[in-house]
Amino acid sequence: EAAVTQSPRNKVAVTGGKVTLSCNQTNNHNNMYWYRQDTGHGLRLIHYSYGAGSTEKGDIPDGYKASRPSQENFSLILELATPSQTSVYFCASGDAGNTGQLYFGEGSKLTVL
Amino acid sequence: QEKVQQSPESLIVPEGAMSSLNCTFSNSASQSIWWYQQHPGKGPEALISIFSNGNKKEGRLTVYLNRASLHVSLHIRDSQPSDSAVYLCAGNNAGAKLTFGGGTRLTVRP
Numbered sequence: 394e395a396a397v398t399q400s401p402r403n404k405v406a407v408t409g410g411k412v413t414l415s416c417n418q419t420n421n422h423n424n425m426y427w428y429r430q431d432t433g434h435g436l437r438l439i440h441y442s443y444g445a446g447s448t449e450k451g452d453i454p455d456g457y458k459a460s461r462p463s464q465e466n467f468s469l470i471l472e473l474a475t476p477s478q479t480s481v482y483f484c485a486s487g488d489a490g491n492t493g494q495l496y497f498g499e500g501s502k503l504t505v506l
Numbered sequence: 507q508e509k510v511q512q513s514p515e516s517l518i519v520p521e522g523a524m525s526s527l528n529c530t531f532s533n534s535a536s537q538s539i540w541w542y543q544q545h546p547g548k549g550p551e552a553l554i555s556i557f558s559n560g561n562k563k564e565g566r567l568t569v570y571l572n573r574a575s576l577h578v579s580l581h582i583r584d585s586q587p588s589d590s591a592v593y594l595c596a597g598n599n600a601g602a603k604l605t606f607g608g609g610t611r612l613t614v615r616p
Contacts, residue, residue: 397549434608435510435607499548
């Protein structure tokens with residue numbers, strides 16, 4: 394079964410601090426994604442990747458960086474966290490011949506004070 | 507950029523009833539339409555997809571797609587309390603990108 398693991402599951406950060414959210418997948422999928430979920434906005438795409446070494450901007454990339462050092466790992470980096478980045482973040486993976494079926498992790502709840 | 511609108515925002519039905527959820531897209535070029543189910547504190551899980559105009563049935567789920575009106579609907583027959591969740595509609599029209607709607611919160615009362 395598809396497995397996507399996120400860490401940490403909960404994080405409290407201070408404004409201006411650096412936050413790194415990590416994601417590991419054991420599905421051997423080429424594509425990986427970072428979404429954030431806020432009430433009233435559904436899931437919004439921040440960054441995605443087609444494979445190791447590649448990162449692409451999604452629909453709301455400002456204030457975020459991404460890193461894909463290997464097939465299995467995809468990180469989301471907030472260099473200077475702000476309270477507006479308080480949210481639940483989801484990582485997902487999908488096949489390269491992706492028809493839209495993504496496998497999601499359980500989410501990382503980030504609170505920026 | 508694809509935009510996806512879902513309605514209603516919230517739906518409450520009695521156990522055994524039909525639940526009907528709606529989704530409208532801004533771009534008819536969406537290659538595939540997906541419905542995801544999300545339980546509290548969990549990540550979304552893919553439920554059912556449709557690519558062609560018409561309908562598709564899987565168990566208690568039926569999905570209808572009308573590309574001309576940019577509308578897709580999901581119907582859950584004989585709704586159960588375990589069906590209570592948020593349902594997300596998503597469209598795939600830009601390669602690997604999947605755009606989601608805001609979701610419908612379904613509550614099935616025993």
